[in-house]
Amino acid sequence: MQKIYTRTKTIQQDKVSGFCPGCMHSTIIKLIGEVLEELDVVDRTACVLGIGCCGLQMDYMAYDNSTAPHGRACATATGVKRSNPESLVFTYQGDGDLASIGLAETMSAANRGENISVIFVNNGIYGMTGGQMAPTTLIGMKASTAPKGRIADEHGYPMHMCEILNQLTAPVYLERTSCNNPANTMKTKNAIKKAFRNQLDGKGFSMVEIVTSCPTNWGLDALASLEYIEEKMLPEFPLGVIRDR
Amino acid sequence: MARLFMKGTEAVAEAAVRAGCRFFAGYPITPQNEVPEYLSRRMPEVGGVFIQGESEVASISMVYGAASAGTRSMTSSSSPGIALKSEGISYCASALIPMVYSNFARGGPGVGSIQPAQQDYFQATKASGNGGFQMMVFAPSSVQEAVDLTYEAFDLADRDRNPVCILADGVIATMMESVEFPPMKSNVEIDAIKESKREWALVGHDFEKEKRAWIEPGHWQTKDMQKANEDAAAMYLEWEKDIRVEEYGLEDAEIVLTSYGISARVVKSAVSILRAEGIKAGYIRPITVNPFPYGAYDHINYDKCKAVLNVEMSIPAQFGVDVKVGVKDRCPIEHCLCSGGNIISRNAVLDAAKKIMKG
Numbered sequence: 001m002q003k004i005y006t007r008t009k010t011i012q013q014d015k016v017s018g019f020c021p022g023c024m025h026s027t028i029i030k031l032i033g034e035v036l037e038e039l040d041v042v043d044r045t046a047c048v049l050g051i052g053c054c055g056l057q058m059d060y061m062a063y064d065n066s067t068a069p070h071g072r073a074c075a076t077a078t079g080v081k082r083s084n085p086e087s088l089v090f091t092y093q094g095d096g097d098l099a100s101i102g103l104a105e106t107m108s109a110a111n112r113g114e115n116i117s118v119i120f121v122n123n124g125i126y127g128m129t130g131g132q133m134a135p136t137t138l139i140g141m142k143a144s145t146a147p148k149g150r151i152a153d154e155h156g157y158p159m160h161m162c163e164i165l166n167q168l169t170a171p172v173y174l175e176r177t178s179c180n181n182p183a184n185t186m187k188t189k190n191a192i193k194k195a196f197r198n199q200l201d202g203k204g205f206s207m208v209e210i211v212t213s214c215p216t217n218w219g220l221d222a223l224a225s226l227e228y229i230e231e232k233m234l235p236e237f238p239l240g241v242i243r244d245r
Numbered sequence: 246m247a248r249l250f251m252k253g254t255e256a257v258a259e260a261a262v263r264a265g266c267r268f269f270a271g272y273p274i275t276p277q278n279e280v281p282e283y284l285s286r287r288m289p290e291v292g293g294v295f296i297q298g299e300s301e302v303a304s305i306s307m308v309y310g311a312a313s314a315g316t317r318s319m320t321s322s323s324s325p326g327i328a329l330k331s332e333g334i335s336y337c338a339s340a341l342i343p344m345v346y347s348n349f350a351r352g353g354p355g356v357g358s359i360q361p362a363q364q365d366y367f368q369a370t371k372a373s374g375n376g377g378f379q380m381m382v383f384a385p386s387s388v389q390e391a392v393d394l395t396y397e398a399f400d401l402a403d404r405d406r407n408p409v410c411i412l413a414d415g416v417i418a419t420m421m422e423s424v425e426f427p428p429m430k431s432n433v434e435i436d437a438i439k440e441s442k443r444e445w446a447l448v449g450h451d452f453e454k455e456k457r458a459w460i461e462p463g464h465w466q467t468k469d470m471q472k473a474n475e476d477a478a479a480m481y482l483e484w485e486k487d488i489r490v491e492e493y494g495l496e497d498a499e500i501v502l503t504s505y506g507i508s509a510r511v512v513k514s515a516v517s518i519l520r521a522e523g524i525k526a527g528y529i530r531p532i533t534v535n536p537f538p539y540g541a542y543d544h545i546n547y548d549k550c551k552a553v554l555n556v557e558m559s560i561p562a563q564f565g566v567d568v569k570v571g572v573k574d575r576c577p578i579e580h581c582l583c584s585g586g587n588i589i590s591r592n593a594v595l596d597a598a599k600k601i602m603k604g
């Protein structure tokens with residue numbers, strides 16, 4: 001029998017992921033691994049992980065990685081890339097990491113046009129610490145630190161990072177995708193590939209924002225989470241290419 | 246190489262370049278702005294990288310990244326900026342990332358004052374970030390010594406895979422002195438240093454788990470975290486051999502002055518005046534303040550010594566607490582202190598010493 005599908009070699013074969021059922025981190029990590037293999041760059045890749053559930057992959061990814069201080073992934077990646085320009089350097093960050101504590105580092109790396117790729121996993125909540133409010137939490141969405149749901153007058157509005165970075169001159173590529181169905185998942189893979197290609201071509205800063213779910217902290221099962229993405233998240237975070245230069 | 250007349254900040258920056266430092270990120274703060282300014286000109290000349298980070302937090306994170314990728318890297322700041330860098334310093338210590346940073350300390354706490362002080366002693370030597378890690382901390386008392394120690398700091402950082410701190414102050418930063426520089430490391434030497442880190446550095450590896458580089462600033466398993474703490478503690482004990490201290494006149498001293506960094510400069514001058522006036526004075530000047538040369542205080546002749554005089558630009562005393570550990574109650578300890586950006590005056594030291602001798 002012909003083997004038409006195998007697990008990406010960028011994931012250690014004897015390890016299991018520590019993600020909750022329905023979590024999309026494992027999907028995205030697989031997509032990244034496939035892209036790295038297809039571009040044949042695994043042996044010159046350095047991944048800088050944010051702090052949060054995104055870091056749970058460190059145990060089982062099979063290529064070079066480090067963990068930045070919470071929010072500092074873009075600054076740490078800047079150091080790695082500038083000291084080894086021939087490496088492919090990407091960050092992998094959640095919304096709390098990238099858009100709250102790391103806002104300055106994200107904005108500044110984008111503004112410098114650092115030749116790095118940013119994979120931004122937006123699940124609208126702090127996953128690892130147990131479902132606290134994030135900068136991307138929707139109005140009305142409950143969080144463990146917003147028991148009545150996010151209230152605009154008190155907490156402000158969800159932050160749209162692609163649109164915010166689109167105010168800057170330097171970034172070359174900003175796209176928002178999702179993994180809520182197979183078609184969007186394939187688009188996410190293509191977006192990741194494009195962000196990495198941009199870097200290999202020396203073009204500069206690219207970010208792919210991936211709208212995902214957090215079934216555990218949203219208090220929904222995996223299927224209901226997919227519906228929530230479609231009905232609530234995507235109207236607030238519309239998918240598409242925001243910038244492509 | 247000919248002697249040059251240079252400011253402390255610029256001399257430290259040049260020493261780093263000569264030691265093979267090829268990555269610097271920093272954020273402006275007085276009194277060390279000339280470090281980033283100098284390196285913004287100098288790094289491009291040697292094929293290195295200079296970045297003005299968006300904050301101290303970002304700058305140290307950039308250094309963490311660059312050093313993780315095998316490049317000799319440095320950052321610099323002054324007291325409030327060092328407080329912000331403590332996050333990244335702790336990450337470097339935890340993840341076994343060698344790097345060097347200088348603190349040209351100023352008055353505190355808070356934004357404090359922009360003038361020289363020694364008020365970051367505990368921070369540098371006891372708790373430069375969370376988690377109870379330690380670093381070698383060098384305390385130069387001249388521009389030349391700052392140059393020599395900075396140059397060597399990179400070797401020690403690489404040897405231990407640990408951060409090394411140059412604890413200077415605003416006087417060393419802004420004072421101009423004549424200096425002689427150590428040799429410039431060649432590109433061949435610098436490449437060899439980077440190559441020697443290939444195994445663990447983020448330079449790309451074959452994708453098999455044994456080969457990947459994994460920079461880990463922490464551990465999920467508590468047993469692994471404790472093991473890392475134990476390994477670090479064992480390394481700190483090894484530093485006993487790296488202790489550096491200058492001692493003078495301890496055999497017959499009736500009074501021993503002790504001080505570090507710039508205030509030790511003042512103390513040395515006071516001791517020679519006291520000796521000329523017939524008072525048998527000696528001094529102990531730790532050059533490494535961590536590891537601390539507690540043993541030097543055993544060399545005091547306690548049959549003759551009336552008191553140890555701790556001279557320090559910090560109120561309350563901080564260095565004095567380590568002195569107390571070294572003296573072990575074998576004689577009284579008096580203090581001559583100033584703080585908040587005031588520089589210790591020789592007359593104040595002489596008066597304090599003479600008061601002890603009269604009393």
Ligand SMILES: Cc1ncc(C[n+]2csc(CCOP(=O)(O)OP(=O)(O)O)c2C)c(N)n1
Pocket residue numbers: 050051052053054070093094095096097098121123125126127128129134
């Ligand atoms: C300096 C610091 N502050 C707080 C934390 C605690 N913390 C760990 S993960 C996290 C939030 C992560 O949320 P997010 O970035 O959205 O990622 P997710 O877990 O949802 O993937 C926080 C606050 C920390 N590790 N370090």
